[in-house]
Amino acid sequence: MSYLEKVNLWKSYENLDSNLKKELESMDAKALEEAFTNDLEFGTGGLRGILGVGTNRMNVYIVAKATLGFGRYLKNFPNALKRGVAISHDNRHQSKEFARMSAEVLSTLGFHVYLFEDLRPTPELSFAVRHFGCVGGIMITASHNPKEYNGYKIYDETGCQLVPAEADKVIAEINKITDYFAIDHSKGHENIQYIGKEVDEEYIKEVKKIILRPNLKKNFKMVYTPLHGTGQVFAVDVLRSCGYDVTPVACQMTPDPNFSGVKTSNPENKEAYDEAIDLAKQIGASVVLATDPDADRLGIAVLHNGEYHLFTGNQTASIVLEYILKTRKELGTLPKDGYVFTTNVSSSLPVVIAKSYGMNVEITLTGFKFIGEKAREMENGKGTYVFGFEESYGCLISDCVRDKDSIQAILMLSEAAAYYFEKGMDLYDALEEIYAKYGYFQEGITNIGLSGLEGSKKIQRIMDYFRNNEINLPSFNILVKDDVKLGIKKDFANKTEEKILLPKSNVIKYYLNDNMWFVLRPSGTEPKLKVYYGVKGKSESDAKELLEKLKAEVLKIVNEIE
Numbered sequence: 001m002s003y004l005e006k007v008n009l010w011k012s013y014e015n016l017d018s019n020l021k022k023e024l025e026s027m028d029a030k031a032l033e034e035a036f037t038n039d040l041e042f043g044t045g046g047l048r049g050i051l052g053v054g055t056n057r058m059n060v061y062i063v064a065k066a067t068l069g070f071g072r073y074l075k076n077f078p079n080a081l082k083r084g085v086a087i088s089h090d091n092r093h094q095s096k097e098f099a100r101m102s103a104e105v106l107s108t109l110g111f112h113v114y115l116f117e118d119l120r121p122t123p124e125l126s127f128a129v130r131h132f133g134c135v136g137g138i139m140i141t142a143s144h145n146p147k148e149y150n151g152y153k154i155y156d157e158t159g160c161q162l163v164p165a166e167a168d169k170v171i172a173e174i175n176k177i178t179d180y181f182a183i184d185h186s187k188g189h190e191n192i193q194y195i196g197k198e199v200d201e202e203y204i205k206e207v208k209k210i211i212l213r214p215n216l217k218k219n220f221k222m223v224y225t226p227l228h229g230t231g232q233v234f235a236v237d238v239l240r241s242c243g244y245d246v247t248p249v250a251c252q253m254t255p256d257p258n259f260s261g262v263k264t265s266n267p268e269n270k271e272a273y274d275e276a277i278d279l280a281k282q283i284g285a286s287v288v289l290a291t292d293p294d295a296d297r298l299g300i301a302v303l304h305n306g307e308y309h310l311f312t313g314n315q316t317a318s319i320v321l322e323y324i325l326k327t328r329k330e331l332g333t334l335p336k337d338g339y340v341f342t343t344n345v346s347s348s349l350p351v352v353i354a355k356s357y358g359m360n361v362e363i364t365l366t367g368f369k370f371i372g373e374k375a376r377e378m379e380n381g382k383g384t385y386v387f388g389f390e391e392s393y394g395c396l397i398s399d400c401v402r403d404k405d406s407i408q409a410i411l412m413l414s415e416a417a418a419y420y421f422e423k424g425m426d427l428y429d430a431l432e433e434i435y436a437k438y439g440y441f442q443e444g445i446t447n448i449g450l451s452g453l454e455g456s457k458k459i460q461r462i463m464d465y466f467r468n469n470e471i472n473l474p475s476f477n478i479l480v481k482d483d484v485k486l487g488i489k490k491d492f493a494n495k496t497e498e499k500i501l502l503p504k505s506n507v508i509k510y511y512l513n514d515n516m517w518f519v520l521r522p523s524g525t526e527p528k529l530k531v532y533y534g535v536k537g538k539s540e541s542d543a544k545e546l547l548e549k550l551k552a553e554v555l556k557i558v559n560e561i562e
Contacts, residue, residue, distance in 0.1 A: 003036040006055055010036075013181050017060060020053040027053075034452055042167050048142050048151030048526075051093055058150045061180040063098045063140075067105040068183050069174030070136065070154055073166075075109065077157070080135040084112030086195075088125035089140035090230050090294045091255035092150045095119070098140045102152075103192045104185035111188075117196040119255055121230040121295035123405035126159035127203045128195070130400075141294035144266035145526065147259050160372030160402035164503050204238055206400040207408050211242070212327045216418040218243045221285040224410075225249040225276045227265045228256045229293030235410055244414055247283055249276050259293075267292050267299030267393055270310055277301060277308050286426060287417055289410055296368075296404035297393040300413060304428035313393035314347035314443050315431055316413065320395060321350050321387050322434055323416040325357040334358075335384035341371045344482075344502075344509055345519045345532040346391040349434070349441040356438070359386060365484065365505050366521060368394055372402035391443065391532070435540065442543040444533045444551060448558070451527040459522050459529045465561050466508050466520055473512070473553045480511040516546070518554050531558065 001009075010016060010024060027035065035054025040047050040062060047066055049058045074080050085106050089095035096119075103113045114132050116125070122139050129137040137155035145151070154162050154170065162170065177183070224239070224246050226232040232253045239246045251261040252275065263271035267290040276288045280303070288301035288308065300316055301308040311319075321340065328334040340354035343366050354361050360383060364370035371388040378385045378399070389395035394404030397412055413427075420430045435441070450458050467483060481490045484507040487500050509519045519532040533550050537543025 003033055006036040007032050010053065010180075015181070020059055024053045037453060042171060046139075046151055046153035046161065048145065048149060050148050051150050055180075058094075058098075058142075058152075060094075060097060060101050061183075063101050063152060064105050064183045064185060065177050065180055066152055066154075066174055067102045067138070068109075068177055070138070070170050071106050071109045071111060072173045073170045074111070074136045077135045081110045082112060083133055083135040083157075084114055084191075086114040086116075086125060086128040086132060086134045086137040086155075087140075088116040088120040088122070088128070088138075090122075090142075091119050091228055091257055092140075092142060092293065093147065093257040094150060095140045095257075098150065098152070099138070101185060102138050102140070104189060105183060107188035107191040108184050108186060109188075111191065113192045114195050115192050116199075117194045119230045120200075120233060121407065122153070123296055123401045123403055123407060124199065124203050126155060126401045126403040126405075127206065128199050129155050129157065129159040130402075131199060131202055139294065143294050144268070144292040144297065146265070147257060155402075158372070158376050158402055160376060161367070161369035163369050163373050164505075200234060204234065204407075206398065207238070207405070207411060208242070209400075210397045210408055210412055211415065212324070212331065213415060213419060214242075216415065217422055218245065218414075218418050220245070220287070220417065220421050221280075221283055222246045222287045222289060222414065222417075223249065223276050223280040223283070223285045224289045224291075225252045225262075225273075226291050226295065227262050227267065227272060227293060228252055228254060228259050229265065229291065229295055230255075231291035231295035231406060233295075235289075235291065235295070235407060238407060238411065239414060242411065242414075244418075246289075247279065247285065249279055251275065265293050267297060268313070272299070273301050273308075273310065280308065286421070287414070289413070291406040291410070292393070295406045298395075298406040298409040298413065299393050300427075302427040304426050309428055311427075311431070312443060313389070313391045314349065314441075316393070316409075317389040317391075317395050318347065318349045318353060318434055319416055319427060319430055320397075320409065320412050321389070322353050322430075323419060324387060324397065324412065325353065325359070327419075329357060335386065337383040338386040339374070339378065339383045340386055341374045341388040343367075343370070343390045344484075344507070345521065345530075346389065347441055347443045348515055348517075348534055348536070349438060350389060352438050352441075353434070354387075365502055365507065366390065367524070368396070368404045370503075371396065375399040375402055391445075440537045440540050440543040442535050442537065442540075442547045444547050446531040446533075446551060446555060447523075448529040448531065449527065450529060455527050462529060462558055462561050463506060463508065463520060463522065466557075471557055473550070475549050475553060476516065477513040478510055479513060482507075482509040482511075484508070512550075516550065518550060529558075531555070
């Protein structure tokens with residue numbers, strides 16, 4: 001069906017939502033083409049897009065279609081209808097409506113539905129799936145995206161986001177649905193069960209089991225912001241119940257879908273911390289904590305020598321992992337068959353840390369579903385799950401959850417801070433100690449925004465160029481090239497090729513001399529090309545210099561591609 005045929009179909013639907021109808025009537029030819037040419041696709045973070053009318057936008061009809069396809073997929077599992085589906089949502093525009101629509105479509109199919117009474121964090125949804133023994137789960141969220149976005153994540157019976165092979169089955173079911181407007185969601189509403197505080201209590205009880213040193217002194221102050229998101233539900237209460245002195249940023253503790261109290265809802269961006277750092281300066285706080293809107297990711301700023309320093313996700317993960325392994329070794333609880341999981345765009349430093357403590361390390365593709373899948377494998381006696389992380393500010397300590405969990409991260413990061421404060425160190429000192437012990441690793445990322453249909457074509461041209469041509473970097477030696485889409489590893493030094501045992505994905509990674517690397521990967525959730533870099537230097541200044549040099553030489557090639 002052409003995009004114009006889709007447009008006419010939507011225009012001819014008499015009962016189209018009034019707001020969407022008004023938007024549709026006001027759109028020009030280019031806007032119609034953008035909104036209807038493509039259908040929203042599942043990426044690393046599920047279904048995510050700009051709110052509005054059209055097949056390439058997030059609206060109740062797209063949500064209903066996705067849910068019907070997901071429901072038909074789930075009905076193939078034993079006792080699926082009775083086991084049911086858990087559903088939660090964040091603070092965004094229409095999140096509650098999308099969650100309710102999902103519940104109604106599933107209840108009409110005959111499913112029991114556990115619907116959270118109000119906004120809840122993504123990790124709690126993952127927990128709830130296993131807590132109730134559900135056959136699947138749905139989280140309505142666009143994570144850290146701007147206010148114009150919303151999204152839809154789907155989970156399997158273990159609380160893990162669907163891996164590509166299973167997501168493809170759902171997509172196949174969705175693609176069978178040709179009429180967006182004939183989806184029945186009018187029946188079985190008595191099967192919708194609202195849930196809330198009782199699940200909160202069980203989730204927090206499990207999260208608190210990660211505490212390693214409960215008797216540390218906690219005589220330092222922290223500031224916390226949920227950036228208007230779901231972390232406000234209980235992050236502050238959890239910290240205070242464990243004895244921490246934490247002050248929330250009051251103006252950001254409201255579920256405002258316009259994010260009017262923050263400059264950005266993404267804790268990867270320094271502007272997200274402006275108000276929190278101002279408050280920290282006023283009260284003399286040593287640590288600033290920020291979670292993204294669905295509270296699966298944690299960003300931090302640390303006071304050192306009178307200045308607040310923002311840490312990357314790689315740096316925070318390195319501190320938390322070193323603290324966990326060191327402490328568990330001292331306590332005699334470090335498993336001999338322990339596993340640490342990371343991704344192919346994350347820092348090499350935690351890998352080095354994990355191996356120094358005798359841990360097994362496995363590297364997956366980007367997307368925490370792949371780490372969740374590995375955690376699930378541990379149940380079959382392969383080994384013991386210890387830690388998982390990815391560079392985009394997400395980690396998981398206890399696999400009672402099978403997704404990133406900022407509540408766990410907050411609790412363990414705060415404990416690490418208390419441990420180092422007792423030793424007269426702050427977290428910046430702790431990071432410096434790690435660098436001195438393992439080497440000066442530095443990472444970076446360039447986000448190249450390329451929106452719209454032309455942007456998608458440009459991203460493809462860039463990926464095709466790197467895929468089909470041999471490149472040269474003046475200051476670095478290229479040793480190996482992994483093309484995950486083709487499933488081929490090229491070893492230039494030995495002039496050999498071998499297969500890559502990873503799911504097919506449009507990712508290319510180059511391994512350089514001296515443990516350095518870079519990766520090109522189109523974002524699965526946003527209209528951008530991401531370029532990741534990792535270097536190791538002889539000192540901090542040397543590492544930073546190498547990082548800037550690598551960025552410049554890679555981007556020179558990218559920018560020359562028409």
